Amino acid sequence: MSHLMLMVIHAALIGAFFSLLWRRQWKAQLFLFLKIFLGLSLGAVALGWLMYFFPSGPPAPLP
Amino acid sequence: MKGSPETDAVAASDGSDEQEIGGEPIGRPWLAALLAWLVPGAGHIYLRRRARGVIFFGIVLVTMFIGCLLDGRLYSTFAGHPLVIAASLGSLGAGVPYFLLLAIGYAGVPLAAGYEYGTTFLITGGLMNLLLVLDAWDISTGRKP
Numbered sequence: 001m002s003h004l005m006l007m008v009i010h011a012a013l014i015g016a017f018f019s020l021l022w023r024r025q026w027k028a029q030l031f032l033f034l035k036i037f038l039g040l041s042l043g044a045v046a047l048g049w050l051m052y053f054f055p056s057g058p059p060a061p062l063p
Numbered sequence: 064m065k066g067s068p069e070t071d072a073v074a075a076s077d078g079s080d081e082q083e084i085g086g087e088p089i090g091r092p093w094l095a096a097l098l099a100w101l102v103p104g105a106g107h108i109y110l111r112r113r114a115r116g117v118i119f120f121g122i123v124l125v126t127m128f129i130g131c132l133l134d135g136r137l138y139s140t141f142a143g144h145p146l147v148i149a150a151s152l153g154s155l156g157a158g159v160p161y162f163l164l165l166a167i168g169y170a171g172v173p174l175a176a177g178y179e180y181g182t183t184f185l186i187t188g189g190l191m192n193l194l195l196v197l198d199a200w201d202i203s204t205g206r207k208p
Contacts, residue, residue: 001177003180006129006133006177006180009129010183010184010187013122013125013126013187014187016118016122017119017122017123017191017194020115020118020119020122021194021195021198024208
């Protein structure tokens with residue numbers, strides 16, 4: 001399973017959990033789920049793109 | 064504890080449906096918290112939130128199951144580096160599933176491709192259940208409807 005898919009599944013589980021924990025009506029739950037899910041998924045992708053400007057450099061020497 | 068007029072106003076104006084801050088005390092808080100810790104969702108079922116309890120049970124169990132499928136590490140060391148202890152406490156939050164995994168000798172496979180991801184899933188499952196313990200306590204004491 002790809003890393004991206006694992007991240008999406010994790011975001012979906014987190015979103016489902018907190019939307020059910022913090023909201024009582026299904027419309028509010030759905031709205032919060034979408035906010036958390038899209039925030040985590042798209043935020044991580046955006047952060048990944050931003051890391052382009054900060055290259056990791058050469059690998060660290062083995063001890 | 065019932066919310067103040069200010070907190071009621073904030074809750075009503077933030078676009079959420081949580082206009083009702085408190086509720087009636089129900090059940091025994093310690094029993095609800097203990098059940099919630101032992102079996103994910105059981106505290107909510109005890110407090111007559113059956114549908115929520117079942118869904119919470121599913122979410123926590125699926126999270127931990129994926130963690131096991133990925134061969135993540137199940138932290139069980141309560142000494143040494145503070146972060147390791149914190150991870151162990153987080154995983155311990157899952158209750159009976161955590162002890163079941165320990166009983167069958169599950170520890171994770173450090174060389175597996177999904178090791179780090181699986182560890183994240185396992186700790187997340189435990190931390191979710193810790194939040195469910197607090198939620199069950201709040202519902203039982205009437206702080207949350």
